[in-house]
Amino acid sequence: MANCDSGRITKGVGGEYTILLDDNSEVLAKPRGIFRNRNMKPTVGDYCKVEESGDPDIPYTISELLPRKNILIRPSVANIDVLIIAISVVDPEPDLKLLDKLLIVCEKLSIRPVILLTKTDLDRKEASLLEDEYKKAGFFVLSSSKEETLPEKVVEEIFRNSTVGIAGQSGVGKSTLCHKLTGMDHIEVGNISDRLKRGKHTTRHVELFRYKDGFLIDTPGFSSLDIGEIGLEVDDVIGGYPELMAINGKCRFQDCRHKGELGCKIEETEISQGRLSRYRAFLDIMIEKSKRYGK
Numbered sequence: 001m002a003n004c005d006s007g008r009i010t011k012g013v014g015g016e017y018t019i020l021l022d023d024n025s026e027v028l029a030k031p032r033g034i035f036r037n038r039n040m041k042p043t044v045g046d047y048c049k050v051e052e053s054g055d056p057d058i059p060y061t062i063s064e065l066l067p068r069k070n071i072l073i074r075p076s077v078a079n080i081d082v083l084i085i086a087i088s089v090v091d092p093e094p095d096l097k098l099l100d101k102l103l104i105v106c107e108k109l110s111i112r113p114v115i116l117l118t119k120t121d122l123d124r125k126e127a128s129l130l131e132d133e134y135k136k137a138g139f140f141v142l143s144s145s146k147e148e149t150l151p152e153k154v155v156e157e158i159f160r161n162s163t164v165g166i167a168g169q170s171g172v173g174k175s176t177l178c179h180k181l182t183g184m185d186h187i188e189v190g191n192i193s194d195r196l197k198r199g200k201h202t203t204r205h206v207e208l209f210r211y212k213d214g215f216l217i218d219t220p221g222f223s224s225l226d227i228g229e230i231g232l233e234v235d236d237v238i239g240g241y242p243e244l245m246a247i248n249g250k251c252r253f254q255d256c257r258h259k260g261e262l263g264c265k266i267e268e269t270e271i272s273q274g275r276l277s278r279y280r281a282f283l284d285i286m287i288e289k290s291k292r293y294g295k
Helices: 033-037 096-108 124-136 152-159 174-182 234-240 273-292
Strands: 004-013 016-021 026-031 047-052 060-065 082-088 112-118 140-143 163-168 207-211 214-218
Touching (some): 004 026, 016 047, 016 060, 082 096, 082 174, 096 273, 112 124, 124 140
Parallel strands (some): 026 060, 082 112, 112 140
Antiparallel strands (some): 004 016, 004 047, 004 207, 207 214
């Protein structure tokens, strides 16, 4: 049996994959045919094992894919640790529905969310209100503006041994943030629309770049992220609302969904009216979907 090396897929184009080996060298590899036979496809972000192929043009073969922490289908990327969700305070108006939806997704996929408020200098009062709302909910919130940059220690902590993506609505300054963080002008970060459909700008492929002690995902900004593709269910909605998770089991009825049921302990939470309304709206949507598809 050939000797195997371990590494991680950082780029895949046309069935050929760039593998960053554990010794920090890069090699080019093609997957074994067995993956296609098993309907398995190597994905950027996958940890894998490779062995020499004997082909001078593509010198390695991907022989094994290691278990994934998580995976997104569009964009196709695996093993995401952190998602920086950039939300503008003004211009454009903050899309809190999008923010909460991404927080639900992060909880479902075991991704650590970092909320980044941008353009805070344009409305300090609104920035303070948003920061307080989400910090009270238990989330890590950062702020940035033309004058303010993220502290180096904070950036290092976010990227420490982590694979980090950046998401958010159009026009919030994701690309500017990315350039400030990395100094790499060639990184392209596209847009997520308010309905999580495909953005106007796309890159040709997803790619991982080494940054600090981790990786930065170069992607269309999760522009076509479809929550249906991650298997979201009714009971997953509450995952984006730690304030409500804190009263699970305290209400009169064990199956209370905090929609105004008798004996609900909603008054014991500090959830804002806006977040409560969005939670209930998402829950109604998922309940309707589950009825439609018989789940």
